[in-house]
Amino acid sequence: MTQTDTRVGPAAAGPTPGRARPFWTTRRRDQLTGYLFITPQLLGSAVFVILPLVLVVWYSLHEWNVLAGSFDFIGADNYAALADDPNLGPVLRSTGLFSIGLVVLNLGLALLLAVLLNQKLRGTIVFRTLFFSPVVVSLVAWTIVWGFLLQDNGGVNGLLDTLGVDGPNWLRGEGTAMLSVIVVQVFKNVGLNMVLFLAALQGVPTDLYEAAEVDGASRMRQFWRITVPLISPTIMLTSIITVVGSLQVFAQIAVLTQGGPGTSTTVLVYYLYQQAFQFHHFGYGATLSILLFVIVLALTVLQWQMRKRWVFHES
Amino acid sequence: MRYGRLSGLLAATMTGVLALTACGGGGDAENDGPASLRMTVWSANEAHLKLFNEIADEYRKNNPDVAEIKFDPLPFENYTTTLTTQIAGGNAPDLAWIFENSAPDFVASGALSPLDDTLKETDGYQYDDLSPATLKLWRNDGELFAYPFSTSPFGVFVNNDMLKQAGQKTPAELIAAGQWNWDTALAVAGAAAAESGKAGLVVRDFDYKGWDNLATFWTGWGAQAWSEDGRSCGFNSPEMVEAMTTLHKAIFTGKALPGPGTTADFFAGDAAMTVTQISRASLLKENGFDWDLVPLPAGPKGPYAVVGQAGLGVMKKSPHAEQAADFLAFFTNPANSAKLAQFFPPPRQSQLTAETLAKTNPKLKPEQLQKVVIDGITNGTVKPSHAGQAELSQQVRAALDPLWKADADVKGVLDGVCSKIQPLLAK
Numbered sequence: 001m002t003q004t005d006t007r008v009g010p011a012a013a014g015p016t017p018g019r020a021r022p023f024w025t026t027r028r029r030d031q032l033t034g035y036l037f038i039t040p041q042l043l044g045s046a047v048f049v050i051l052p053l054v055l056v057v058w059y060s061l062h063e064w065n066v067l068a069g070s071f072d073f074i075g076a077d078n079y080a081a082l083a084d085d086p087n088l089g090p091v092l093r094s095t096g097l098f099s100i101g102l103v104v105l106n107l108g109l110a111l112l113l114a115v116l117l118n119q120k121l122r123g124t125i126v127f128r129t130l131f132f133s134p135v136v137v138s139l140v141a142w143t144i145v146w147g148f149l150l151q152d153n154g155g156v157n158g159l160l161d162t163l164g165v166d167g168p169n170w171l172r173g174e175g176t177a178m179l180s181v182i183v184v185q186v187f188k189n190v191g192l193n194m195v196l197f198l199a200a201l202q203g204v205p206t207d208l209y210e211a212a213e214v215d216g217a218s219r220m221r222q223f224w225r226i227t228v229p230l231i232s233p234t235i236m237l238t239s240i241i242t243v244v245g246s247l248q249v250f251a252q253i254a255v256l257t258q259g260g261p262g263t264s265t266t267v268l269v270y271y272l273y274q275q276a277f278q279f280h281h282f283g284y285g286a287t288l289s290i291l292l293f294v295i296v297l298a299l300t301v302l303q304w305q306m307r308k309r310w311v312f313h314e315s
Numbered sequence: 316m317r318y319g320r321l322s323g324l325l326a327a328t329m330t331g332v333l334a335l336t337a338c339g340g341g342g343d344a345e346n347d348g349p350a351s352l353r354m355t356v357w358s359a360n361e362a363h364l365k366l367f368n369e370i371a372d373e374y375r376k377n378n379p380d381v382a383e384i385k386f387d388p389l390p391f392e393n394y395t396t397t398l399t400t401q402i403a404g405g406n407a408p409d410l411a412w413i414f415e416n417s418a419p420d421f422v423a424s425g426a427l428s429p430l431d432d433t434l435k436e437t438d439g440y441q442y443d444d445l446s447p448a449t450l451k452l453w454r455n456d457g458e459l460f461a462y463p464f465s466t467s468p469f470g471v472f473v474n475n476d477m478l479k480q481a482g483q484k485t486p487a488e489l490i491a492a493g494q495w496n497w498d499t500a501l502a503v504a505g506a507a508a509a510e511s512g513k514a515g516l517v518v519r520d521f522d523y524k525g526w527d528n529l530a531t532f533w534t535g536w537g538a539q540a541w542s543e544d545g546r547s548c549g550f551n552s553p554e555m556v557e558a559m560t561t562l563h564k565a566i567f568t569g570k571a572l573p574g575p576g577t578t579a580d581f582f583a584g585d586a587a588m589t590v591t592q593i594s595r596a597s598l599l600k601e602n603g604f605d606w607d608l609v610p611l612p613a614g615p616k617g618p619y620a621v622v623g624q625a626g627l628g629v630m631k632k633s634p635h636a637e638q639a640a641d642f643l644a645f646f647t648n649p650a651n652s653a654k655l656a657q658f659f660p661p662p663r664q665s666q667l668t669a670e671t672l673a674k675t676n677p678k679l680k681p682e683q684l685q686k687v688v689i690d691g692i693t694n695g696t697v698k699p700s701h702a703g704q705a706e707l708s709q710q711v712r713a714a715l716d717p718l719w720k721a722d723a724d725v726k727g728v729l730d731g732v733c734s735k736i737q738p739l740l741a742k
Contacts, residue, residue: 066403067424069632152576172523172575172719258524259709261716277396279706280420282403 059286066280078287087263087271094178095267099246101182106242107235110190114197115223128198132191139188143255146184147171150256174264177257181265185252189245193238200234201227232311240303247296268292349382350635352642354410354627355398359388360597363658367646370654374645381638395705402426402632409633410643413461415624416527418452419545419702427460427628428636430643434459437644441663444649449662452697453626461626462647465659467592468622468691469531470683471500471516471612475605477587478503481510486588486609497535497561500588500612505571507587514579515571519591523575523719526711530698531590531621533558535614540699540711546740548733550711551726557615559718560725567721575719592623593687594658596678608683610691622695625659660688667692703739710735 060079063072082088113131117124134142149155150170157167170180204227212222228235250269253259259266259274266274272292276285358364364386371384387408389397395417401407413421421427435442446466453461475485483503489495504515521528530540536558539549549555565571573579573586581589582598590611599606611620627647629639645651652661656672666672667689669681679688701707714732717723 064403065424066399067420067426069426151578152574154576169574169576172716258712260524260713261719262713266713274709277400278709279703280399 056286056289059283060290062283064282066282074283078284081284082287082291087266090263091266091268091271094263094265095247097178098182098249098265098267099243101178102185102246102249103239103242105182105186106190106193107238109186110193110238111197111235113190113194114201115227117194117198118201128195131194134188135191137188139251140255142188143184143252146180147256150180150184171257172261174261177261177265181249181252181256184256185246185249189242193242196234196238197231200231204230236303236307236311240300243299243303244296247292247299268295349380350409350638351383351385352381352409352635352639353385353387354412355387355389355394355401355408356412357389357391357394357414360658364388366654366658370646370651371642374642378638378641381635381642384642402630407630407632409635409639410627410629412464413626413628415452415626415698416700416704416708418461418624418626418700420704421626421628422453422455422460423702426631428631428633428640429458429460430462430629430640431459433640433644434462434647437641437648440644440648441665444663444665446662446664446667446692448693448695449624452624452700453628461628462643463624463662464627464647464655465594465625466622466662466692467594467624467660468620468687468695469590469611470593470687470691471609472581472589472591472595472599473607473609474581474584474587475607477507477511477513477584477604481507481587483507485607486612487607490609495609496613497532501561501565501569501571504587505565505569508570508573511587513584514573514577514581514586516565516588516590517573517579517581517586519581519589519595522578523716524712526715527698527708528590529562530696531611532562532614534619534621534696535611535616536561537614537616541701541736541740545701548737548740550732550736551729554616556726556729559729563718563723563725566719593660593679593691597658599678608679608687610686620691620695621698622691623698660692662692701740703742707736707739710739 061073061075063070063074063077065071117128117131151157152169152172154170156170160167168176170176208226208230209222212226217225248269249267250273253265253267253270254273257265259270268288269292272285272288275281275288354367356363356367367386371386375381375384394412395414398408398411431442434440445463449463449466450459453459453463471486473486475487478485481503483506484492484494484499486495486500486503489499489503500516506515507513508515518528518531527540533539533555536554538552538555538558541547541549562572566574579585581591582595582600584604593608596608610618613619627643629636629643633639647655649663649665652663653666653671655661656666660672661667669685669689672684672688673679673681711732714735715728717731718725718728
């Protein structure tokens with residue numbers, strides 16, 4: 001890794017006796033400038049990302065009783081406790097259910113809306129703005145308002161009542177609570193994926209459709225054979241973002257259901273929060289966060305590997 | 316090699332910065348010079364904070380070693396979580412309010428400094444004036460770890476207007492007739508709800524999650540969440556099954572209580588009655604409806620009272636624990652306790668008279684103060700609390716959820732609660 005100064009001239013020929021070479025050469029100045037430019041970002045990452053990551057691994061090897069002030073090394077005991085935790089199975093099931101529900105509904109609806117809004121019709125800009133506007137609304141405010149709407153005597157059931165339908169108690173039923181949380185989250189973020197899909201759809205060359213039409217391909221066949229392959233990089237991107245985002249869901253659960261009824265909406269992040277910050281099991285909470293990290297990493301690697309099959313323009 | 320040297324220099328600098336960042340939080344550079352004290356509280360009420368600051372200013376006049384006393388209001392809903400996170404982050408307050416449900420955790424863990432010596436040695440403190448019943452929860456191995464600055468009994472606030480409109484007897488009339496019990500209370504509440512289309516009786520802060528507030532109900536049947544020693548589950552006892560069956564019928568058949576997922580605020584005029592602590596009297600609006608405050612209805616086991624408590628302790632980790640304890644003694648001395656009594660029912664027996672309390676509680680009549688406050692504090696059962704309460708509370712909430720359906724099997728659900736929490740109780 002030895003770097004040599006490539007400038008030609010007496011200075012480059014080697015040290016001249018009696019005349020010291022200046023320390024601040026152009027190269028060194030450039031190097032320092034470069035490092036100074038990246039230092040704020042590097043410091044931020046080191047303090048707020050890398051250090052906490054390392055500390056979480058360290059904490060997961062300890063039994064940390066905050067109130068008593070004890071911090072005892074227990075090796076892999078917290079990891080062994082993971083295997084024996086009777087709550088972990090239901091928690092992972094709820095997490096999986098939420099992720100699958102969210103990904104399917106969010107991507108499906110976003111693609112459908114994008115295809116509809118890609119038509120050259122009057123008023124599409126208004127609808128595009130309407131569907132995107134929840135993305136810029138505060139997540140907690142959005143969730144609190146939906147919490148009121150989904151109450152037994154709330155707006156949703158009031159609307160159903162006028163249609164002669166007796167609505168369920170959305171947030172208190174074991175099946176409907178999870179569905180409600182998923183739908184609230186889908187409506188919140190579907191606009192973002194919709195805009196990404198819309199941009200991708202508008203990048204598909206129209207001559208391909210014209211050629212397909214000449215060959216007699218139906219609209220459905222054009223969609224599956226031209227549109228989907230050409231927007232597959234965007235499908236890939238949105239699915240990774242949505243899957244990773246779905247595993248981090250917290251505020252919606254905390255505001256709407258607090259993990260209930262029973263443990264039907266206790267997803268991994270909420271369980272982690274309960275263990276660490278409510279039950280004061282900080283060591284076990286750290287272990288759960290490592291489990292979450294491993295799951296997110298595995299799913300991302302898996303999706304990245306599968307891009308070779310899915311994504312059209314990559315080899 | 317030049318790259319290597321420069322990178323090495325930067326890496327060393329970074330490590331130094333990181334080390335400083337990581338270690339910076341726990342320093343106690345303030346140890347020298349006048350102390351600056353911080354007390355975490357869950358009230359952001361301006362009148363409360365004004366009184367606290369007046370007491371603190373008075374203390375500082377005679378104690379130049381304390382430069383500042385800051386009251387730090389944390390959100391009520393996440394108070395204990397925020398407090399423990401501050402402790403974990405090396406930013407523990409010097410003094411802290413503590414809920415009764417986390418009292419066993421704080422008292423037994425060694426997080427708090429013992430207070431007996433400081434309080435007993437403070438001139439004019441009158442330690443023996445503190446009611447022993449109020450200190451029980453805050454003691455461990457004979458030592459007192461927090462001062463019960465608020466012992467607030469539960470009572471029933473009543474909207475007499477709503478009951479009269481429904482053609483029902485008011486609780487005051489029922490008390491006079493010797494008929495104030497849960498059967499009549501639930502019948503009146505159900506009738507008022509049916510007539511008004513609003514809620515009948517609301518157990519405030521329960522909302523089908525805060526189950527410990529139901530202690531205000533089941534104690535009338537002689538039921539308990541767990542045994543006195545905290546080791547056996549009481550949810551499937553015959554008394555509890557009977558109490559919860561009555562409650563279940565009142566919710567789903569009599570419609571005396573609003574069902575799950577329905578909110579109703581008594582103080583906004585949405586309900587005929589509410590079970591809550593008397594400290595909520597401040598929520599009553601001037602020139603609102605005709606209201607009353609009465610003791611909890613009698614249960615099958617006769618009349619009873621339930622109290623909620625809040626303690627004030629000194630954190631052992633405080634670099635100024637000594638000054639903090641001294642301030643606590645001043646904050647709760649007889650004179651200041653009398654001032655605080657307008658908001659927080661005191662544990663001092665000499666101040667637990669209807670006459671004294673009436674001076675600072677203008678909204679409550681002397682007989683209300685006697686029957687609900689004084690009798691409640693003297694004879695009341697404290698809401699359930701246990702070491703590891705947060706985890707227990709969560710397990711009970713989740714296991715009780717199946718009960719809040721019209722076709723629930725009450726006994727089966729309560730057996731399920733015990734099978735969930737018994738391993739935690741036995742720890």
